[in-house]
Amino acid sequence: MDIKKLFLDNPWKSRAYLERNGIKVGYAKIKLTPTRLADGSHRHNGDVAIYDTSGAWADADFHFDISRGLPKLRLKWVESRGDTTICGESVRSAKHPFGGRKILKGAPGRRPTQMWYARRGIITPEMEYVAARENLAALNGVSGKCSSNAPRNSLCMQHDGRALGWRGAKAEMTPEFVMGELASGRAIIPANINHLELEPAIIGRNFLTKINTNIGNSSMASSIDEELEKMLWAVKWGSDTLMDLSTGSDISETREWILRNCPVPVGTVPLYQALEKVGGVAEDLSWEIYRDVLIEQAQQGVDYFTIHAGVLRKFIPAAARRMAGIASRGGSIMAKWCMAHNRENFLYEHWDDICDICSAYDVAFSIGDGLRPGAIADANDSAQFGELEVQGQLCRRAWDFDVQVMCEGPGHVPMHMVSENMRRQFEWCSEAPFYTLGPLVTDIAAGYDHITAAIGGAIIAWGGTSMLCYVTPKEHLGLPERDDVREGVVTFKLAAHAADLAKGVEGAQYRDNAMSLARAEFRWRDQINLSLDPERAEAFRMKNDAEFTRDNASMHHCTMCGPKFCSMRASMEIKEAFGGENLGGCSAMEELNDE
């Protein structure tokens, strides 16, 4: 795996930084080519700044050595708060080289969580960081000038007259705004004090829609190297968080490699490791075994835990009567445990203990939806919504411990039943961020379920869901490989971006406008580089025109239509006939956006 090549293969894209109160905030810049004017002269086009999840991997000056890990960006931030103690040291293993790392924990009586700070009016560097990187309009120098196509006649989901999708009247993207959202529980910054390599990201409906990538081996396939490669691919293509769902061998070692090298928040389902510890026999699980796993993972630096504490005994009969039963691994494990012991879910009963552990490391919760529907026929049933109500109770209880919370949702849900999910979650979970798998809007598209899920995902994100869990083409058929990760990530980036446009996120449309202008001006190189997946766009373009090369990127037609039938070419002539030279550059983009 040539990591340097993976991240630095595009000479028109580069890692950039800005400084805010001494904090270096990373983003990416796409360099555009000039516009050729009718008189043969050229007009300069400014860079387009975009949100970037690659971290130092996209920095040409980086060491690119996975055995050394990413720089500990947050070390000084965490230390300077003075509310943590060292509770141990990581041990190098035969399977990873990361020994000697000091393990941090909240000092006695302290909860070093972003929610705790926010509630006390403290702006952390993490809050500063996300405020800067979220502000696409400012990054492009068009604040107040590059608003998106304002929502009009919108179908945006509503609840009691409030749009669930977006903050509506524009609040400025400031650290203070971020703090307010965290304090209210409407947003989270998953950032374990032991994951110092993280570039902070915020998840909440008043911010850019985020996406998550699931990776992880199973007992039957994959290795540490393959999972590391998937992680790097995920952040290269733009994944905002990563879940390591490994269930096979080397769970701890795989996770150590990932955490030390991953620039985005990492989530897990601790139940999987607990189940491995009891040889895969769900009935043999216990709170003590589970607790030890929580602590191990919290000390390693996992940023959020999926915890299936809402799968209560009383919901199981309804779930058993379903067409597809219980589709969630965690849900089915806990249901089996409850039935075997004839007792309530131990995660529910030990919720306060779990909150206590997580508040000491700032591990956020992703309260699991163990009873999500696995079939269209099962959507929005009593088992699913029964659990969702419990998720809300668990959420509010976690807030008592200053633990950050998001709630998991969907699965298979037809389009007309999507909004009910969003509205109930909004109400029952007190506006905590919603994090959904899809939803998949039909059952019959095996091999194309990334698309089935992107349709539902775009709709629910527009409605206010804060993060979408990607789905790959392998869903229902097998374990995703590297190329599936790319396909899934790019698909969900486009779904999330579509939602941001529909929500009217300031600055989100800037890249679309740059792309459309590049199309109108036959700047093929820029069209490729402004795409979510420039490599694929270029490959498709070159495949169709053997004569298309990097040096010949401004030809005024393509094989699609040929020169005589090219509408963009005709449009250019029509525009010229209307006296004006062709529109070009960012100034024109701003003008159009102002209309």
Add this chain to the structure above:
Amino acid sequence: MDIKKLFLDNPWKSRAYLERNGIKVGYAKIKLTPTRLADGSHRHNGDVAIYDTSGAWADADFHFDISRGLPKLRLKWVESRGDTTICGESVRSAKHPFGGRKILKGAPGRRPTQMWYARRGIITPEMEYVAARENLAALNGVSGKCSSNAPRNSLCMQHDGRALGWRGAKAEMTPEFVMGELASGRAIIPANINHLELEPAIIGRNFLTKINTNIGNSSMASSIDEELEKMLWAVKWGSDTLMDLSTGSDISETREWILRNCPVPVGTVPLYQALEKVGGVAEDLSWEIYRDVLIEQAQQGVDYFTIHAGVLRKFIPAAARRMAGIASRGGSIMAKWCMAHNRENFLYEHWDDICDICSAYDVAFSIGDGLRPGAIADANDSAQFGELEVQGQLCRRAWDFDVQVMCEGPGHVPMHMVSENMRRQFEWCSEAPFYTLGPLVTDIAAGYDHITAAIGGAIIAWGGTSMLCYVTPKEHLGLPERDDVREGVVTFKLAAHAADLAKGVEGAQYRDNAMSLARAEFRWRDQINLSLDPERAEAFRMKNDAEFTRDNASMHHCTMCGPKFCSMRASMEIKEAFGGENLGGCSAMEELNDE
């Protein structure tokens, strides 16, 4: 190209027929495997009937010879109406063997259009045919028992309190209902009296959502053979209509091959051939040249024409000021012509003449949207909506001639602006079927624009759009090839199906339920065969499990999770613990559907 293999490679899927009043109606059957019960015995699962667009190509008894063409299914139907005359005979050419075909035309004073018959209360065999093939519930023997998940809390688009998406209170799917929809203009059966090879299909919002595939060469790429192969791929994967957008050489010959072998309605943009005739110089176009092309294509059997008659002079300045100008080929050609001649669009001025010609052959109109937005920034602007209003006028005028009409729409439109398109089209075009390209909900996903467009397409189809024009991954980058056609068709099949589920189309969910039950019961073979693309599903499944074979299709886990983490396996145990044997077979599907 081994056509027989292309259509008959799946031994579990076969062409079936039912008879209605002496009319043989084609559909497809998927044979399911039995369910293994806990006691080791087996339960039979009935076939699943699905809508099929393959025509005789999927019939094992067919001759499979493209030089002989498809059987002339409609010959007797058209002849028996006694309202046509023979106006010529096709001539064999060096590039196609289809000579000696009698060319039909409406007898003097007669308009042999499906709308004409419907308005007079005449039920044609074409109407009988579509009523039978649309009735998925009846095909599966579950009429009244297998309704879909009833729409509740739906976001379904509304206009003046009417749901635009679906007929609401269930009207029975009868020939009489079809006739009423045709008479009102709410639906069309594109079926030229010279395309006798056609299996009739209906396009309207109270029927299954349809999809169209664009194929066609350009001056720079592709051959007759390649286009024929794309056509066969399109109908194999489920395309409901086909547009031949060829602009290169051999336009007429390519179309002849396609029409004689295509079991679904074929549309064209006659302007393209007209432009070829004047050497690609838009300014040299004239009504006379265009008229001759219309007549040639009508006599060949083209079922619907895209005509850009709504691109009026007054809209051009607004279109020229746009970010992406005029994205439609037809629109840009007509705009150039109007500007060069300083005259109104000759297609608009000769609309009555065009109606006259088309009514004599029953060529339906797809009134073009020459000013559709090519960029998010241009969505829903005055040029686009100005044209849409004119499309409505043209539509009503065509109805005066008993010509069937649908209207084309979208392009690039962000999600929150989609519903406005549907509502205005519904109102301005008097409920004529809407036929949209996408919409594409962002500009930045080159290489993935089939997905961008499927998101918008699913939303607008749910809102009442009758047919979606597919988009392939090559959109904006090059001419789609065979594999792109497959990717585009399957993607839009799933979007259209998602819309049918959301609209609550009776029987649409039957296949989803069959799939979900196959998942719950580890019937892998059935999961593969019930997928929209069984070949891909099987390839993905086999890639992940070397041990997975056709003979071993019921293994109770896969590499995704391995046996210990398999939620479906756990669900099966939980269901068994609840006393009931595992749910199985179609009776269980019906029960669940009844709830």
